[in-house]
Amino acid sequence: MSAETEALIQEIIASHRNMQGAALPILHAVQEAIGYVPEDAIPAIAEALNVTRAEMHGVVTFYHDFRREPAGRHVLKLCRAEACQSAGGNVISERIRQKLGIQFGETSPDGRVTLDAVYCLGLCATAPSAMLDGKVIGRIDPARADRIVAEINR
Numbered sequence: 190m191s192a193e194t195e196a197l198i199q200e201i202i203a204s205h206r207n208m209q210g211a212a213l214p215i216l217h218a219v220q221e222a223i224g225y226v227p228e229d230a231i232p233a234i235a236e237a238l239n240v241t242r243a244e245m246h247g248v249v250t251f252y253h254d255f256r257r258e259p260a261g262r263h264v265l266k267l268c269r270a271e272a273c274q275s276a277g278g279n280v281i282s283e284r285i286r287q288k289l290g291i292q293f294g295e296t297s298p299d300g301r302v303t304l305d306a307v308y309c310l311g312l313c314a315t316a317p318s319a320m321l322d323g324k325v326i327g328r329i330d331p332a333r334a335d336r337i338v339a340e341i342n343r
């Protein structure tokens with residue numbers, strides 16, 4: 190972890206540590222600021238909150254929202270919850286996953302894309318739904334799925 194990142198994490202800890210239930214806000218702020226929660230950040234957060242490293246580690250691993258490694262240049266979130274599944278989301282997800290050549294939760298070896306599974310984006314009315322780099326995409330059919338992959342590979 191660079192000195193700059195360390196300073197940023199210390200700043201985040203200092204501004205949140207007195208909140209009630211500060212662990213999650215700190216972790217979210219760290220992820221927001223640097224894109225993931227580095228392993229090296231855990232001891233400092235644990236110490237500030239007066240919990241053990243193991244407890245802090247447990248929080249980070251329990252919530253799948255927290256990334257443990259830097260994400261790819263693109264982040265694609267595919268919804269795998271019920272409404273999207275029943276609208277054919279599984280077939281679409283599998284098509285996209287195979288074209289990207291990675292599993293859910295993985296980043297491509299070239300760092301181009303991270304593929305995440307999410308469980309409802311609040312876009313059930315336009316299922317199957319996804320989010321690419323924060324932009325929502327609904328009614329994904331095979332052609333749209335292929336355009337998503339093409340956009341990532343551009």
Ligand code: FES
Pocket residue numbers: 268269270271272273274308309310311312313316317318
């Ligand atoms: S179930 Fe997929 S957006 Fe709600």
